[in-house]
Amino acid sequence: MEAVFYAVPLVMIAFVAFAAVRLFGRSRQISSAWNSGLTAEGRCLRSYTTTSGGGNTSVSTTLHHVYEFTTRDGHTVRFEEANGPATVLEGDHVTVHYLADRPERATAHAPARGKLAAGTGCMLVFFGVFIALCVAFMFVTHVIFAESDGLMP
Template sequence: MELFFYAVPVIMIGFMAYAAYLLVRRARRISRTWQHGLTAEARCLRSYTTTSGGGGDTSVHTTLHHVYEFTTREGRTVRFDEGNGPSTIVEGDFVTVRYLPEYPERATALPPSRTKLALGTGCGLAFLGVAISFCVVFITVAHMMFTESDGLLP
């Protein structure tokens, strides 16, 4: 029983630390693409939405996706899907995309906005930090309860 109070929060901390790593990696990739990427004109081939959440008592989150296609400077045709794009872009529109020559499939049509990227990443990291802190406090309190009661909860 005592193992449950330690193992579950430690596993949760592991998942949240990995999520923080992915969040920072994504922000660095997008920032690098904005700063060092090449530009190309892309055409929006399709837009669609996805929903997440259960509905009912829980909230539903809708994400707008766009499918773009462009040709790299080397003549390679690349098609990619990007979420959270502007709702003003519709099928057939032309947009400027930025891509790194070594990873053209990781292109982005998001306009450079370092402030928005930093705020979004910072808020995500703050949320994960609070959640990790809660897990650490939970483990500490559980440990104190187990040591005071000789391994048995009251």
Template sequence: MEIFFVIIPSVMIAGLLFAVYTVIDRSRRVARAWSSGLTAEARCLRSYTTTSGGGDHSVSTTLHHVYEFAARDGRVVRFEEAGGPGTTLEGDIVTVHYTADRPDQATAKAPARGRLFAESGCLLVFLGVALSFCVFFMITAHWIFAESEGMFP
């Protein structure tokens, strides 16, 4: 029985660590694109929404945009970005920021380093609290099982 109190939190910890990696990686990619100084005019080819949830859960809607632009070296690059502004419609021209080595990881979001730092920081704090809870739960469960088996005097 004790094994379930180790396996389930361990799987949750693995998922939370992957989420931490994803948040940090996305923040670094966006910050690098803003810092590179390379910009281009991109056309919004498509915008669409995805929904998740429903039933007993609240519904969440995410707006996606598909952009296409010509990089400095002449390559035509197409990328998709979630969470863009609702005012950008198909056919609109926007400025994108990208790096020379990875133009496919461009962003159409305007530079806002403080906002990026705040969003990433809040997400990392939340994930850190969840990780701490999982570790605390594992330690507490182990201690309770060890005490019930008479391991502690």
């Protein structure tokens, strides 16, 4: 029984750590694309929304765009990006920032380094607090079980 009180928080920590690594990685990709200095004129091929949640939870809607651009060496690249501006519609032309060696990791987000750093930092702090609460829960659980000789009070 005691193992459940350790396993569940550990699984939650693993998921949050995975999300933090993905968040940090995507932030680095976007920042690298902005810093590369390579830009191209792209075109929005499609925009659509996805929803999640419902029932007893709040509904969350995410706007996605599919872009296509041609690199300086003539390769046509198509990529999808979430959370783009709602003002970009199908057929609109946008400036795409990309890396020469990884053009598929492009972004059509306008450079906003402060906003990117603040958003990433806030999410990493949230993830850190969540992990700290999981560790505190495991510690308190350990203390309770140690004081009760393994029996639930």
